[in-house]
Each structure stands twice: as structure tokens, then as C-alpha cells.
Amino acid sequence: MQPNIQEHSAKIGTHTMFYRKAGSGSQTVVLMHGIPTNSFLWIEVIPRLAERFTVIAPDMIGYGKSSRASHEELTLPKQADHVRLLLDQLGVHEAHFIGHDLGSGVTQIFATKNPERVSSFVIIDGVAFSNWPLPKVVSLRYPTAPEFEPSPLFIERMMREGLLHQEQLTPELLKAMVEPFQTPSGPSELKEASLALEHHQTEEIVPQLKELTMPATILFGQYDRYLPPYWGLRLSETIPNATFKVLPDCSHYSMIDNPMVVVEEFMLHLEKAATVSV
Template sequence: MDLQEAFAPLGRHHLFYRLAGKGREALLLLHGIPTNSLLWGQTIPYLAENYLVIAPDLLGYGRSGRGPTEDLTLPQQAGYMIGLLDRLGIPRVHVVGHDLGGGIAQILAVRHPDRVASFVVADGVCFSNWPLPKVVSLRYPTAPEFEPSPAFIERMLRVGLFHQELATPELIDAFVAPYAHATGAQELQTASFALEHHQTEELVPHLANVQAPATFLWGQYDRYLPPYWGYRLNQTVPNSTFRILPECGHYSMIDNPPLFAQELLQHLQRIL
């Protein structure tokens, strides 16, 4: 698989992204906090056989540029995604969003329906179910365990995985490394201040009007955002499917990459 890496200038910011595969249909994979596009490392090979796959690092995460809190909100991130698609010359895309990326996927489906061929929310933020208490604790840490540090990121990953043996040093380093420098803790804290539930709550009156086909995938044992929220989305969004992934936690694409990829491919096969 040929995996390309590049930076896209978007206004005063630079967005890092990974590009793989080819095909008439394009997939946009969006991660959440505190991860980056490496979240999709084991999923992309399954998808790139028949689709063009774009996996960016959201602004403030991974190798993308940093910015003030007001530039890191989910609506702003959605705007950067439209800018990235414009630069790549991609008119419509299938959006797959995990965690915060799931909220961005909903924003794109509601506000930019002409650009969204379909969307998938995997263990994502929605309604008023976020920000998570753990993420809020980053803002004003009252104890060492809440300080924005590599140890904090590692704990978030471990709690989010069903298969604990998959929390290898290599996996942890993939998500810790972007913040393992002098200003890293401040950068993660800045990102946390950008997250407020009204950013998805204000979408709720519009979700029933979304026309793009949707699938909601949830890990059976998601300890952060239980499967109830996938059920709620399924009850709210027309033309949608809800699937629970057995023996998976918040990070389904790490707990069982083949199963997660299979669900994405089945979603695409249903609508294409």
C-alpha cells in the first residue's frame, strides 16, 4: 500500500494528512482526543484497496499545527475539512468520525450536505454526552492524575480499550509523542478548552432532516460513551443503521481492526 504524507496550508494553519489508495469514492477518516490519524493505521489497508482514503490530523493534534482555543472547536475543524477537500479537488466524501470526529461528521452532514455522500459515527460525541469528565479535568487539574501529561494520555487509551494487551508501548507512543515536549501539556489543555457540548447539541433539531445515509458503530464495552448514544442517533437520523461491535471498547478500530473495517465496507456496499 502506497501511503503518502503531506501538509495542507489552510489560512494561517497547516494541516497534516495521510493519503492512501485510489478510486472514484473517497473516505475522510477523523479521529478524536487525544489521538491522531495513526488511530486508523490498521484500518486504512482494508479500505485503500478500493477507495481513496484521507486521514488528517485535526488542528491541535498529531503533526498538524497548533492554534488558540477558538480555532479548535468542532465547527472550526469541520471548516478545515472542507478546505482540505477543496485543496484535494474532492467534491463529495464519505466521512468516518471517531470520538470528536463523530461530532465533526454530524456537523458536516448538517451544514455541508452537498459534500457528504454518507457518514459513519464510531463511538462519537453527540447530543450533550460530552466533553467527558476526564477531558474537563484537563482544564483545571486538581490532582496529579488529571494533569495533561503522557501518563494521562496513556490512561485514557487503556480505559478505552477492551483488549488491554493491545496497549503496547508502540501504540501508546503514537499518541503520546505529539505532546512529549516542553509545551505539549499546554497544547493538550488548550484543545480541551475548545470542547463544549452545545457544538453538537445545536445540531439535534436538524438531524431528522439529514439525507445522507448513516451508520453508527459502537463498541460493546465503551466505558466513555456507552452504546446508548449510538441507539439515540439511530432513532434520530433517518436512513441510518446501528451496529454494536462485540468485545470492543471506545477504540473499536484498535480492539478489532478487521471487524471495524468490515463494518465500514458493508456500510459503503449498502449505499453504493
């Protein structure tokens, strides 16, 4: 019997943060998505992790079913603060983090600012150093051609180009990613999210990354055309106690391309890290 995935919302300052929650394990796993996705990205991952852990998957402010905000509130450091406030409300003092794309940058920032609250972390197909924002995402700010206009079609194209297996982008999954921005204000909200992104947000924390001591795993899809595995290797060489692995048969959205392999890697990491943190 699969654990039930519950949907909740929490008040974070003036914002409302939506999150999915499952499981009742003594240790918590926090799943962080990127742009232009939301917590539905983890829909194949959550049930398996919830068999052993309490799983919390928020929609970052500005994304999914969470409230919208100005770009000043959508930077990665701000998102790390929003997540900290959510965990405070939920009474979660320490957790394992798994971050994808922008969510990996949020995870790195959270770990450097609150190392005592991070049992371990996984970076999967993630931003780091100066490898972001992607030119495709930057194009949303000042579109010079119709294909760069912030729109549902832009989101669909970004998802398709980031997948190795196109058949994995089901109508249900595509709807979950597109629908939050399929409103009259959606294009301006997507543009605002793009304006929040600046690579200095992760470059500035590199010295602190070198001081992290918790277990870390870096996973990159073999065929990731957005963020090549090279960046995962660089990150693993920077973070002590980090292991690096290339995921076969995967592109940027590894958890969609090959969910079984990704879940196996997550569980392998968490089982080892959970033993260390006991």
C-alpha cells in the same frame, strides 16, 4: 500487496494540516479521529479501505503532526471548516465520512453544514447530543490532582481505560499518540484542546440531523465505558436512514480492540452507500 500510506501537509489558512492518504478509488473516504489521538488511530483500517477507495485521514488542527492553535480554532465547528478547506485543496467535492469520538461530532456538523458534500457517514464510538466532553477531558482544564494534569501519562491512561484488550496498545501505537504532546509546550496545548470542547456544539445541530437523507451507520463498542452504546441508539433514532449496531468485543477504541470486525462493518456500509451514490 497493501496500498502505500503517504504522508502530506496542506496549508489551511494560517495553519498546517497533516494528513495520511492511500488508495486511488473514484470515491473518497475521510477518517476523523478524536481527542487525544490523531490519524494513526486508523493505521489498521486505512490499507483495507484503500483497496477500493481513496482514503484521507487528517490530523485535526491542534493534534498529531498538525499545527497548534488557540482553543477558539479547535472547536468542532472550526474543525469542520478546516476539513472542508483541506478537501477543497485536494479537489474532493464529495466524500464518505467516518468519525470517531470528537471526529464524529465534526462529521455530524460537516454533514449538516455541507450535506451535498457527504455521500454517507459512519459514527463510531462518537460524541453526540450532550454526552461530552468527558469529565476526564474537562479535568485537563483545571487539574485538581496529579492524575488530571495534561501530560503523556494522562494520554496513556486515557487510551488504556478506553480499551478492552490492553495488549492491542502496542509500543508503536502508544508512541504515536503520546509523542505529539511530549514537548515543553505539550501540556498547555492539550489543555487548549480541552478548552475548545462544549456539548452545545452538537446539541445545536440536532434539528438539522433530522433532515439528513444520506446513508448513515452508527457503531458503538459493546463495552465502551466512555460513551455507552445507548448514545448510538439515540443517534440512530434521530438520523433518518441510519442503522445502529453494537460492536462485540470492543470498548471505546473499537478500531484498536477489534480492527477486523470494524473494517468489515466499514466496508459493508461503504459498499452499500457507494452503490447508492453512483
